[in-house]
Amino acid sequence: xxxxxxxxxxxxxxxxxxxxxxxxGVNLMVQKGEFLAVVGRSGSGKSTLFHILGGxxxxxxxxxxxxxxxLTSLDEAGRTRLxxxxxxxxxxxxNLLPTLTVRDNIDIARDIAGRSEPWDATFLEVLELLGxxxxxxxxxxxxxxxxxxxxAIARAIVNQxxxxxxDEPTGxxxxxxxxxxxxxxxxxxKKTGQTVLMITHDPEAAAFADRTVQMRDGELHGA
Amino acid sequence: MxxxxxxxxxxxxxxxxxxxxxxxxxxxxxxxxxVGVGEGMLEDQANRARGVGADLVVRAPxxxxxxxxxxxMNQKILDYVRARPxxxxxxxIGIHSTGGVSSIMGINYDxxxxxxxxxxxxxxxxxxxxxDVIIDDLYAREKKLKVGSVLHTMNRDWRVSGIFxxxxxxxxxxxxxxxxxxxxxxxxxxxxxxxxDNPANxxxxxxxxxxxxxxxxxxxxxxxxxxxxxxxxxxLKAFIGVVVSLAVLFGFLVVFLAMYTAVLERxxxxxxxxxxxxxxxxVLGILLRETVLLAVIGSLCGIAMSYGxxxxxxxxxxxxxxxxxxxxxxxxxxxxxxxGAVLGVLYPALKAARQxxxxxxxxx
Numbered sequence: 001x002x003x004x005x006x007x008x009x010x011x012x013x014x015x016x017x018x019x020x021x022x023x024x025g026v027n028l029m030v031q032k033g034e035f036l037a038v039v040g041r042s043g044s045g046k047s048t049l050f051h052i053l054g055g056x057x058x059x060x061x062x063x064x065x066x067x068x069x070x071l072t073s074l075d076e077a078g079r080t081r082l083x084x085x086x087x088x089x090x091x092x093x094x095n096l097l098p099t100l101t102v103r104d105n106i107d108i109a110r111d112i113a114g115r116s117e118p119w120d121a122t123f124l125e126v127l128e129l130l131g132x133x134x135x136x137x138x139x140x141x142x143x144x145x146x147x148x149x150x151x152a153i154a155r156a157i158v159n160q161x162x163x164x165x166x167d168e169p170t171g172x173x174x175x176x177x178x179x180x181x182x183x184x185x186x187x188x189x190k191k192t193g194q195t196v197l198m199i200t201h202d203p204e205a206a207a208f209a210d211r212t213v214q215m216r217d218g219e220l221h222g223a
Numbered sequence: 224m225x226x227x228x229x230x231x232x233x234x235x236x237x238x239x240x241x242x243x244x245x246x247x248x249x250x251x252x253x254x255x256x257x258v259g260v261g262e263g264m265l266e267d268q269a270n271r272a273r274g275v276g277a278d279l280v281v282r283a284p285x286x287x288x289x290x291x292x293x294x295x296m297n298q299k300i301l302d303y304v305r306a307r308p309x310x311x312x313x314x315x316i317g318i319h320s321t322g323g324v325s326s327i328m329g330i331n332y333d334x335x336x337x338x339x340x341x342x343x344x345x346x347x348x349x350x351x352x353x354x355d356v357i358i359d360d361l362y363a364r365e366k367k368l369k370v371g372s373v374l375h376t377m378n379r380d381w382r383v384s385g386i387f388x389x390x391x392x393x394x395x396x397x398x399x400x401x402x403x404x405x406x407x408x409x410x411x412x413x414x415x416x417x418x419x420d421n422p423a424n425x426x427x428x429x430x431x432x433x434x435x436x437x438x439x440x441x442x443x444x445x446x447x448x449x450x451x452x453x454x455x456x457x458x459l460k461a462f463i464g465v466v467v468s469l470a471v472l473f474g475f476l477v478v479f480l481a482m483y484t485a486v487l488e489r490x491x492x493x494x495x496x497x498x499x500x501x502x503x504x505x506v507l508g509i510l511l512r513e514t515v516l517l518a519v520i521g522s523l524c525g526i527a528m529s530y531g532x533x534x535x536x537x538x539x540x541x542x543x544x545x546x547x548x549x550x551x552x553x554x555x556x557x558x559x560x561x562x563g564a565v566l567g568v569l570y571p572a573l574k575a576a577r578q579x580x581x582x583x584x585x586x587x
Binding site (some may be wrong): 051054056057077080081082083084085089091095096097098099100104107108109110111112113155 | 224225227228231232234235491492494495496497498499500501502505580581584
């Protein structure tokens with residue numbers, strides 16, 4: 001079952017008096033439960049693709065569907081709903097709220113989604129798997145970078161999104177922690193069937209995915 | 224969950240939270256102190272008027288009901304008043320302003336003492352010489368005077384001959400004849416206090432006197448005391464209005480600055496919330512709740528600080544000012560402050576709510 005369908009996707013930015021074509025007709029199909037890596041150098045357009053897929057910015061033209069829902073015609077409110085219900089983000093800089101504990105950082109994602117029921121047994125297992133079940137009452141500053149990224153993964157999947165978007169998830173981590181995080185993403189993908197789309201410039205990180213596509217000058221190769 | 228985030232945000236910056244609360248509280252204190260001083264001084268005036276022990280008072284034509292008055296009434300009226308049925312004692316009073324709200328009062332000592340039930344002297348005794356003055360204990364404390372001290376007022380030196388317990392109409396008293404002489408107002412008085420054989424006859428005596436003295440305001444003491452209200456002092460009401468406006472402005476500016484800074488500082492966090500799917504209403508709600516909490520803490524600080532201003536006034540200027548604690552103004556001042564604070568947060572909150580998620584996430 002196809003969960004992401006992208007056809008002739010284009011994104012053009014205006015920078016001063018110059019038009020910057022960040023995406024130049026991207027086509028991509030991702031199957032449900034797939035772990036896909038999008039590899040490319042800085043400026044290749046992979047982050048722009050990530051932002052459009054995550055509903056953080058609209059495309060200029062083309063069609064894009066996530067779980068059957070078209071993003072092309074979504075307004076800001078629609079993109080907000082998409083982020084709330086269909087997409088989970090993992091950022092390079094973890095992006096945890098510094099004033100909240102691990103538990104609250106996860107719970108705020110549920111609160112925003114309007115969910116108040118307690119965590120289910122599956123999610124508690126995931127927390128064990130991520131190795132943060134014993135650190136729920138700590139603040140982000142009391143955790144290592146690897147631990148913070150694992151909390152960010154937990155937060156990203158707590159609402160069971162259709163896709164998990166990871167933007168350079170190991171960019172700020174050493175090799176040991178990078179491997180741990182990538183292993184966990186892969187394990188989650190296999191264990192729960194969570195679709196994962198990972199943006200990275202690192203071929204070693206991309207090797208953890210089922211499939212890798214190359215982004216170059218705003219175009220996808222190998223898709 | 225949102226309340227937890229709000230609470231943690233405030234806890235995360237304790238100094239800013241404390242300073243913002245204190246600054247918001249200052250507006251509350253300003254209002255409570257002003258209203259408290261107004262009420263306190265009027266209540267004190269009423270208590271001191273009660274301390275005279277009279278049943279009614281005859282004032283000069285055209286005088287204000289709660290004003291001090293001046294030496295403008297002909298003393299001959301006194302003979303008329305004394306001759307009325309049921310009148311057992313009538314004593315004239317002279318009041319001379321010594322600047323601001325301070326005044327000096329001239330009395331016929333024996334008559335005044337008889338009407339009021341006598342002075343309770345803490346030190347010394349009544350006037351023994353024309354340059355003797357008696358003062359109440361609050362005035363003595365504020366001016367650091369003792370029996371034998373010299374008090375300079377009305378362009379001359381007076382010797383303090385006695386210090387009495389407060390509650391006898393005035394804080395500084397001299398013989399009426401001396402006051403009249405100094406004020407070049409011989410034969411003039413400010414008002415007449417009247418004691419009747421039975422308080423039940425008060426209205427009948429007033430009605431009879433008004434027939435003969437239609438120009439003269441004549442009040443039963445209870446009626447007069449009821450007039451000691453902020454509502455009868457339009458200047459004070461106007462001033463309270465000014466201070467309330469300033470407090471609203473104060474709350475607005477403090478919250479505007481504090482929350483504007485907070486929004487700038489938390490741009491990235493707002494971006495995170497938006498990335499998680501928080502809409503403008505959710506972000507707005509967080510900042511509004513934070514502001515309401517700041518305003519509540521600020522109001523509590525302001526109420527606590529109003530006890531501080533009362534202590535300062537009672538310690539350093541007990542005779543010049545008295546501040547009451549007006550409980551009914553606690554919710555009023557708090558709501559006024561809250562209104563200013565909510566106005567103050569609107570712009571920063573709307574700015575945060577409209578922030579672009581992507582731009583916010585890129586903010587360092």
